[in-house]
Amino acid sequence: MHKIKVKINGTDYENEVEPRLLLVHYLRDKAHLTGTHVGCDTGNCGACTVFLNGKPVKSCNMLAVQADGADLMTVEGLARGGALHPVQEAFLDKFAVQCGYCTPGMMLSALALLKSNPKPSEAEIREAIEGNICMCTGYQQIVDAIAHAADLMGQSRSA
């Protein structure tokens, strides 16, 4: 067993973990943050996407011990003080959510894009979410939601 310390959504956690424990299972089973989902075994689907030190990672492709000392953000960290994040608002506005299972990972990939590219084109959006599979929507309303989120975030920056 190894002791790890991480910060998740601003809160400190310290746990004993098996060295083989996947980060996603650490988040779900030890930190009880179940918004991060598992949809495949091979890193293809992106449902487990979280931020590690500000960058998106697939938490099923990492061990918890590798995250020791890291600053993590999961979907539960998006809304602040009861107010939804613009990406969350945009996903609801544009019907980008159907079953909701891909949604957390999809929103974090979207946010990663918008941080580096505040005004992405449709092609750039599609490329940015290539690592996230949605089985329900056919992606179109998700693409529209991300463009809409860019507008909302632009408005809040200029306000």
Added chain:
Amino acid sequence: MLNFDEIFVTRNWFGKPVRRDADTRFVKGEGSYVDDLNMDCVYAGFVRSPHAHARLGKIDTSKAEALKGVLAVMTGPEVAALTKPVGARAITRPARQHVMATGKVRYVGEPVAVVVAEDRYTVEDALDLVEVEYEPLPVVVEVEEAMKAGAPLVFEEAETNVLLHDTLTHGDIDGAFRQADLVVKEQFRIQRFSSTPLENWAIIAKHEKGTDSFVVWANCQQPGRSIVNVCGCLGIPANKLRFIVPDSGGGFGIKLALWPYIVSQCVVARKVDKPVKWIQTRREHLLAGTHTPDCVVDLELALKRDGKVLGLKIRDRQNDGSFVHTAGIYNLIKFATMVGCYDIKATQAELMSIVSNKAPTVQNRGVGKPAMIFTLERLMHRAAVQLGLDPAEIRFRNFVQPEQMPHTTPSGEIYESGNYPETLRKALAQIGYDGVKKEQESLRKQGKYIGVGLSASIEPGTSNLGYYYTSRGTPEYMGNAEGAIVSMDYDGNVNVLLGSVDEGQGHATSVAQVVADMLAFTPERVTMNTHMDSLVSPFLGHSGCYANRFNDVDMGAVIMATKKVRDKVLKIGAHMLGVPEGEVRLKDGAVCSAAEAKKSAPFKDIATVAYKQILLLPKGVEPGLKEVAYYKNEIAKMPGKEDFNVQMTHSNSVHAAVVEVDVESGMVSFRKYVIAHDCGRHINPGIVDGMAIGSTVHGVGTVLLEEFIYDENGQILTTSFVDYMKPLAVGLPRFELTHLESPCPTSLLGTKAVGEGGAIGSLAAIANAVEDALAPFGVKVTSLPITPEKVMRAIRETKVI
């Protein structure tokens, strides 16, 4: 039947793209899917057969049992001894199968033993320690081998691998083929695929010692039937099983038959006396459960020279793998949909459900209709080319006309509504049909190959559930219906419960819109818990999220229960206001005097009387404001071979695709894609659009990417999303939607099926476009998927994809 104008008091919400705020939990990561439920569970996992067909020898569980943290190991034969066999629905030959392997294994991935341990990781360790002896048997993989005389038998007691073989003839089929100027025929091969919901199967089973009963949490799509099946296999009465369905991460039919795993999990839960959680891995999901059956379809069209279709014959050989419960279902749905949007007077369907050493199959999005419409619309395209007609024109000449509605097909299906010619006209206008044809010519001169493909498709909804007994006799289930409970609470807000479940379609929002307009208040005041709990939900054997039935029977039940609440609220309100019952109306969440609007009783005050100040109730009125209603679609006929309607509502669409085929790489890319769609009235256009596009993308995956590939030993080669490829955001076109609204006269709201249509209509549109693009090379499309490898081989050598 309640008419549309009697249903609504206001029209503020119905038909509007109301935001799905009822599902805000999903954007916050606060959904409660089965794996999110934290109840001090232990974990289960399955030892699975590495052989496609083998006699099961000794299973040594001792090493696994000795591992620290392991609580129990049970073998397939041990579970079989404690359970009853799985019931068959459509097949006519005897075939005995249990929920886990016993005696022999019939497919790679069949569960042979179940392990329970304290955590997920120990389960994986223990699975490796179970030692199983197998004596391999000869394998049957494809339908042709399975049908050969002397082929190895998947179920010896059936004495054949063809478990259903029936021929259904309607109209003068021989006359039609005698009078034909042209017969167009083709053999099509459609691959195995699956809609693969992003959340895999997930189950928690708990045994309650005190009452010797079970509580199950499962992401099951069809709780009504699953309860019957689980109780049947466990040999327990229904009152010994509480069945709960929390949030579910997509279904598409693939979660209709996870109940065999519920049975085995209940057995081990009783043994270990702790809640047992099983979370299927993606590999298990792709390997062992469950697929759309692959099929070989021979189709023949008898035509007059002017393009009029006189008759249609299908010979359908379907590879149903190795699950007796669902075998034969696809055949019968294909049969019911075989004339598509056309007025064809004579049909013949020879149907064969064939078992093999492939994985189990289940009703995947569209169930047989994707294959049926694909083959029909491929052949319509082919017939047009052979007759020198435009592919649009041949369709116009054969459509059922709007003035023929309601139209009864030769086998008894009733098309109640729709304007098929107008749907095609809209699609042609939107795709710019004539312009694309001109562009095609000029691009060909530059060595670029584009093609346009059309597909006119019927999208049925609400199964008449006896259909799979068409070949067997008395149905266990008939018709289709749903139940709803609607209650107004202390605060005058409304709560709704359905017997059905939600797989992501936003039922809570659609229901809130309808209820709000029925009660003249706002959707925020309507809550619907979409979770199903057999202790409180008003379910029937039909209950579940399948067959495009929500807009019909689910909504019907909600409307009828809301109407009962409304009648009672009006009665109590009138009494409170001292106004005769006929002289009150609903406004802004209150009962008002029609003559004097200021005189009003808000719902909250009415609820206070109904629940607390019950001495103030009018004479003869019961306290409380909770009502149950069950609603059935009235047009279901009794199952029979001569005259039977398998589905009860009929949406339709035309898909039009423009593709480019890169003849150097074989890659197919989209230039334009139009969906002209008629699903009657829309409750929420934002939701309807998402369903139409989402299901079309399932079709894109089927046509271009997805295939479960088996080798000659029955080994499946595609068990991850690396080799079983799903559509991604990149590579898809921007889908252009255009809608018609032909209200359905047999559903309360005029709504019809939405959800399966894209997965049905898209296949032929894309395939026809590819064949059109490759016309200069003489390449024909007779199989799916259309992979770059097959395209290149066809261009260079075979001329056939």
